[in-house]
Amino acid sequence: MRRKPAWGRIAGKTVIYAVLIVISFVYLEPVFRIISKTFMSALDVIDPAVQWLPRTFSTDNLKVASRVLNLETSLVNSLWFSSLLAACQTLVSALTGYALSRFEFRFKRFWFMMILMVFIVPLPVLMVPRLMMFITFQDLTKIKMIGTALPQVAMALLGQGVYSTVLILIFYNFFNMIPGVLDEAAMIDGAGPLQVFYHVVVRLSRVTVLVVFLFSFVWNWNETYVTGTLVAGTIQLLPGKLALFDQQFESLVSSSGSAFRINEAYKMAATFISILPLIGLYLLVQRQFIQGIENTGITGE
């Protein structure tokens, strides 16, 4: 084999790095834009000479945006809402992943196929009957469903939350890596299946549980279609408020009678606020997130 000359290799690497850096900038451009606009003063926004760096650093946009978003309420709501759904989803995904990983039950291949199929069914095709089911249930039992978290809790508890398939696959592949001998040893000591599941398997997969929970948290946080239909704005959630930002800004301004006009800076400040918790989370556990997707094992097997 003829070795490439050293300078050729170095040039090749340089080109690769250059391309990757350029692509990184294209990826991050929206984030930079959000951050830079957030801290611009009103003068900087209209000044065409100011491109990226604000001339005067101001937090006015943040103040206005957080008032329009009703930040305190919607942040707390988003936190508990996403956590609750994530906890339900994590529990069911673990159970399902464990069943697939450890037991040879009848029609297992069929159910596995169905789990994968659920992923590709477009959500709009399910929402109308789901909505009708919940409204009918609400009318029959007089338990308030629409406008509460209950419908989504029910769906998450029965394994039909956001991207459930991915979460199940993460668990399935991780459980496959835990030796079955451990289960058997516990069973010989007289543990039932649920005890084995909880005391042996779940305890060994604490990190995976955390990763699945965080994924589910982030996806439930960002999910607005199902939430928008079933909660319909009754619980104020951060992304939902962001979607209505323009309208609510206008109505707030017209009621206060001041001469504020909506501009890009306010919109970007609101966007900044609503992604900030997620960015913080990501910076803390980014490696686990990426490994989580790798552990789905949908590549290859």
Place this chain on the structure above:
Amino acid sequence: MKKRHSFSLRKRQNRVGYLFMTPWIAGFLLFTLFPFAATIALSFMEVSSTIRGYEIRPVGLDNYVTAFFRNTEFVPALGEFLMMIVPYTFMVVVVSFIVAYLLNHITRGRALFRTIYFLPVIIMSGPVMWQLLDSQTVIHGMALPDDFDSLFLLSILRSYSPAFANLLSGVFRQLSTILWFTGVPVVLFINGLQKINPSMYEAARIDSANEWQMLWKITMPQIRPVALISTIFTIAQLSTYNISSVYNLIRTATANTSQGLGFAATYAWIYSLLVLLLMGLAFLIFRQPRAKEVSLP
């Protein structure tokens, strides 16, 4: 003796397996399979909500006739959706493959790049995308299309086919937005690339193949299943973001209960059928070619 043992073990496995599967299966039947069938049925019905609950009566193909012929928004919106999703998906899959391929060739700084490319997966949501796209059109408005029109290549293209040139400049303009959908596919591709047996490359190198040949003869065929998964994932993701106008049409139809949910079901079903057809198409494109039969002596 041995037979009896294996039989009882199988029975136990079956029972406990279903015990753990029960929640998912129940949810699947109740919240996925039933609604799926119901939507198809409802698309032939008129649903009106009354105080006593829903009144459903069959109307035959009426909803479809309205959707396609009487309503002036739906068909153009579907067309717009197709013009968006096909080039977007193509771009997402190609770009994520290139990024993964390049990342696989470096060692230093790989984790950092991966972190950057995965970030959009975490922060991307419908409203965020909408705000970004909206603010982009607000500032640039008129200015941007001309930017790309001044490109020599694009102006040549425009003289041949204005539609194609528009498509292309649209893709350029929303490059960042498109790239944000590559987060998961990049990770999948990297993972897939690392699973390719290195001895294949060794063998090819001994036969004096160069990088370019190896890319086409080894990497591409080996990565095909991952490309399929990435394509399907991308279609699934793109079709549930409200950057498409059909999506908003369905949303308002679902929210507007007075107009009749049967109609919303029709919209949703046509749209979903289209998405599923696209996925089927992706499946056909990336299908593993049947191995040539080798007759052994």
